Amino acid sequence: MAVLEDNLVELDGSYGEGGGQILRTALSLSAILRNPFTISHLRSKRKNPGLQAQHLEAVKAMAQMTNAQTEGVEFGSQRVSFFPQKILPGNYQFEVKTAGSTLLLFQAMFLPLLMAKSLSHITLIGGTHVPWSPPFHYFSEVLLPHLELMGISIEPDIKKWGFYPRGGGKIQFRIHPIDALKPIHLTERGACKRIRGLSVISHLPKHVAERQRDQAMKRIRKELKMESEIHLLYDVPSNGPGSFLFLLAEYEKTVAGFSSLGQKGKPAEKVSDETVDALKEYMEGEGCIDPHLADQLVLFMAFAKGNSSLTTTRMTQHLLTNLWVINHFMPVRIEQQGELEKPGRIKFINE
Numbered sequence: 001m002a003v004l005e006d007n008l009v010e011l012d013g014s015y016g017e018g019g020g021q022i023l024r025t026a027l028s029l030s031a032i033l034r035n036p037f038t039i040s041h042l043r044s045k046r047k048n049p050g051l052q053a054q055h056l057e058a059v060k061a062m063a064q065m066t067n068a069q070t071e072g073v074e075f076g077s078q079r080v081s082f083f084p085q086k087i088l089p090g091n092y093q094f095e096v097k098t099a100g101s102t103l104l105l106f107q108a109m110f111l112p113l114l115m116a117k118s119l120s121h122i123t124l125i126g127g128t129h130v131p132w133s134p135p136f137h138y139f140s141e142v143l144l145p146h147l148e149l150m151g152i153s154i155e156p157d158i159k160k161w162g163f164y165p166r167g168g169g170k171i172q173f174r175i176h177p178i179d180a181l182k183p184i185h186l187t188e189r190g191a192c193k194r195i196r197g198l199s200v201i202s203h204l205p206k207h208v209a210e211r212q213r214d215q216a217m218k219r220i221r222k223e224l225k226m227e228s229e230i231h232l233l234y235d236v237p238s239n240g241p242g243s244f245l246f247l248l249a250e251y252e253k254t255v256a257g258f259s260s261l262g263q264k265g266k267p268a269e270k271v272s273d274e275t276v277d278a279l280k281e282y283m284e285g286e287g288c289i290d291p292h293l294a295d296q297l298v299l300f301m302a303f304a305k306g307n308s309s310l311t312t313t314r315m316t317q318h319l320l321t322n323l324w325v326i327n328h329f330m331p332v333r334i335e336q337q338g339e340l341e342k343p344g345r346i347k348f349i350n351e
Contacts, residue, residue, distance in 0.1 A: 007035055007036065008035075008036050008037065008038060009026070009030070009035055009036070009037040009038075009328050009329055010037070010038050010040070011026060011037060011038070011039045011040075011325065011328060012039075012040060012041055013039045013040060013041040013042035013043060013044060013078065014041040014044040014045060015321065015324060016317045016320060016321040016324065017045065017317045017318070017321060018041070018043060018044050018045030018046065019043060019045070019046065019318075019321075020043060020052075020054070020055050020058075020104070021295075021318055021321050021322065022039060022042075022321060022325055023039060023042060023043075023055055023058065023059070023080070023108075024058060024104065024107050024108040025108075025299060025321075025322050025325040025326070026039060026082070026325055026329075027058060027059065027062045027082065027108040027109075028107075028108055028109075028111050028112055028299060029299075029325065029326065029329040029330070030062075030066075030082055030084050030329070031062055031065065031066045031068075031084050031087055031109075031112035032087070032111065032112050032115050032303070033329055033330070034084055034085065034086070035084075035329055036081070036082060036083040036084065037081070037082055037329075038071075038079065038080070038081040038082075039079065039080050039081075040078065040079045041078055041079075042055075042077070042078045042079065042080055043055070043078070044078060049076070049078055050075070050076040050077050050078040051073070051074065051075060051076060051077045051078075051080065052075070052100075053075075053096065053097045053098050053100050054096045054100030054101055054104060054105060054126075056073065056074075056075060057094055057095070057096050057097075057100065057105055058104070058105050058108045058109075059073050059080060059082065060073065060094075061092070061094045061105065061108070061109060062082070062084070062108055062109060062112075063082070063084075064088075064092070065087060065088055065092065065109060065112065065113070066084035066085055066086065066087055066088065066112070067084075067085045067086070067088060068082055068083055068084040068085060069083040070082055070083070087112050087113065087115060087116045088116070089113055089116035089117065089118045089119065089120040089175075089177065090120060090121075091120070091121045091122075092120070092121070092122050092123070093122075093123040093124075093125070094122075094123075094124055094125070095124075095125040095126060096124070096125070096126030096127065096167070097126070097167070098165070098167065099126060099127040099130050099162060099163070099164045099165050099166060099167030099168075100126050100127055100130075100167070101126065101127050101130055101132075101133035101134075102124035102125070102126045102127060102128055102136075102162070102169065102171050103128070103133055103134045103135070103136060103138075103139055103171075104133050104134070105124060105126070106122070106124060106139070106171075106173065107296070109122070110122075110154065110173065110175055111299060111300065111303070113175045113177075114152060114154075114175060114176075114177060114178050115177070115178070115303075116177050117177055118177060119174070119175065119176060119177065120173075120174075120175040120177075121172070121173070121174055121175075122172065122173040122175065123170065123171070123172050123173075124170070124171050124172075124173075125162075125167075125168065125169065125170050126162055126167050126168070126169060127162045127163070127164060127167045127169060128158060128160075128161050128162040128163075128169035128170075128171055129161060129162065129163055129169070129242065129244050129259075129261060130162070130163065130164040130167075130261070131164060131261060134292060134296075135244065135246065135259050135261075136156070136158050136161075136169075136171060137198065137246045137257070137259070138246075138257045138259065138292065139156060140156050140158075141246070141248055141255065141257055142248070142255055142256065142257035142290075142292075142293055143293060143296055143297075144156065145255055146184065146186070146254070146255075146289075146293065146297060147297075147300065149182070149184050150181045150182045150183075150184050150300060150304060151178055151180070151181060151182045152176075152178055152181070152300075153176040153178070154173055154174065154175050154176070155173065155174040156171065156172070156173050157171070157172045157173075157174075158170070158171050159171065159172060159237075160237045160238060160239075161200075161202060161236045161237060161238040161242065162238065162239070163202065163238055163239075163240060163241070163242025163244075163261070164242075164261070164263075165240070166238070166239035166240030167239065168238070168239035168240075169238065169239075180305045181300055181303050181304040181305065182304060182305070182306075183301070183304040183305065183306035183307055183308040183348075183350070184297075184300075184301065184304065184308050184310075185308065185309050185310075186253070186254055186288045186289050186297075186309070186310040186311070187288050187309055187310065187311045187345070188253055188288055188311075189251040189252070189253055189254045189256075189287075189288045189289075190251050190252025190253040190254075191251065191252050192226070192249055192250070192251050192283065193250045193251065193252065194226075194228075194229070194250050195220055195224075195226055195227075195228040195229075195247060195248070195249050195250070195279070196228065196229045196230065196231075196247075196248050196250070197213075197216065197228065197229070197230040197231070197245065197246050197247040197248055198230065198231055198232075198233055198244070198245070198246045199212040199213040199216070199230050199231070199232050199233070199243075199244075199245050200232075200233040200236055200242075200243060200244040200245070200246075201233070201234060201235070201236075201242070201243045201244075201262075202235055202236045202237070202238040202240075202241060202242050202243075203235070203238065203240060203241040203242070204241050204242070204243055204262075206232075206234055207268075208243050208262065208268045209232050209233070209234060209243065209268075210232065211267075211268035211269060211272075212243065212245045212262075212268045212269075212271050212272050213230040213232060213245075213272075215268070215269045215272035215273065215276075216228065216230060216245060216247065216272040216275060216276055217230060219272070219273070219276045220276060220279075223276075223280060224279075224280060224283060228247070230245075230247075242261070242262065243261065243262030243268065243271060244259065244260075244261055244262070245259060245260055245271050245272060245275045246258070246259040246275075247259070247275050247276070247279050249279060249282065249283060253288070254288055254289055256279075256282050256289065256290040256293065257290070257292075257293075258275050258276075258278040258279045258282070258290070259275055260272075260274035260275040260278075281313070282313050285313035285314070285343065286311075286313060286343040287311040287312045287313040287314075287343045287344070287345075288310060288311045288312065289310055289311070289312050289313075290312070290313060291312055291313060291314040291315075291316045291318075291319070292316075292318075293312075294310055294312035294315075294316070294319050294346070295316055295318040295319040295321075295322050297310065298310075298319065298322050298323060298326065298346060298348075299322060299326065301346075301348045302326050302330055302332050302334075302348055302350075304348065304350060305350065306350055306351070307347065307348060307349055307350055307351060308347070308348045308350070309345065309346065309347040309348070310345070310346050311343065311344070311345045311346075312338075312343065312344055312345075312346075313343055314341055314342065314343065314344075315338045315339065315340055315341065315342060315343070315344035316340075316341070317340065319346075320340065323336065323346070332348055332349070332350060333348070333349035333350075334346065334347070334348055334349075335347040335349065
């Protein structure tokens with residue numbers, strides 16, 4: 001291959017949970033720093049190891065955006081190499097088959113596009129609210145407000161919802177370039193101001209959304225001693241049936257989001273209980289931000305101009321894996337306190 005490999009980063013894809021997060025984070029870092037990488041043993045701990053549809057689409061999308069050369073980009077491959085060139089902003093459309101997560105695909109691409117020199121428009125087709133992935137509303141209502149504190153401007157718009165297994169949702173993003181990321185400190189949440197949310201159905205009876213809302217409001221009132229405001233959305237546009245409950249806890253200095261999805265044979269009340277259980281765990285826990293926000297924010301903190309810090313209610317393997325990948329690409333100093341699945345603190349020293 002006619003590519004210099006002097007600065008090649010080699011990653012063991014079986015590290016930690018051994019999932020696709022290693023690949024997505026590596027793709028972002030590689031594109032921004034123009035550092036090639038090779039991952040071996042990719043997703044080796046999964047029952048279906050190697051590249052799956054959404055991982056393939058992530059590599060292909062990032063290769064297109066960076067005019068990269070690649071090796072091993074085929075279904076089931078456990079070894080992938082990526083040799084990027086310059087980030088190319090522009091208008092892109094990508095589709096993730098089999099209701100794969102559009103938001104996980106977006107995770108790999110949007111920080112590199114922020115670092116580009118001009119505006120980009122992204123259209124993603126696939127799953128927007130699917131299991132084991134952040135839903136669109138977590139991005140728009142939780143992650144994005146925190147990114148805006150760092151000076152980031154992204155305009156998301158959901159045109160069509162994509163539930164499992166039909167997928168076919170459509171999301172558009174307008175990504176404004178940024179010269180420098182501001183540091184951020186998220187160590188205290190302050191008082192809880194309110195709890196609000198959405199109860200959503202598509203191609204299902206209206207009572208499903210109402211039962212999700214009613215059960216959630218009842219438990220929040222009884223167990224958390226607070227009132228909540230949960231709006232109903234009926235018959236959102238989608239290719240197939242689906243239900244979704246999203247709860248947002250607004251604090252003085254942060255917001256945290258929790259959700260659950262319906263599925264065939266799963267009572268609406270169980271959707272509510274799963275969501276409220278996660279909300280309750282966070283509200284009764286120590287630390288500023290929720291675990292999912294922590295693992296998504298650290299990549300941005302690594303590039304901020306100055307020190308950044310966070311505390312989280314739970315140190316997840318996703319978070320630790322992201323820190324591990326960052327350290328393979330960047331010399332940034334990271335101070336870490338707290339054990340796995342316990343409250344913790346992360347500080348980036350970027351002076």
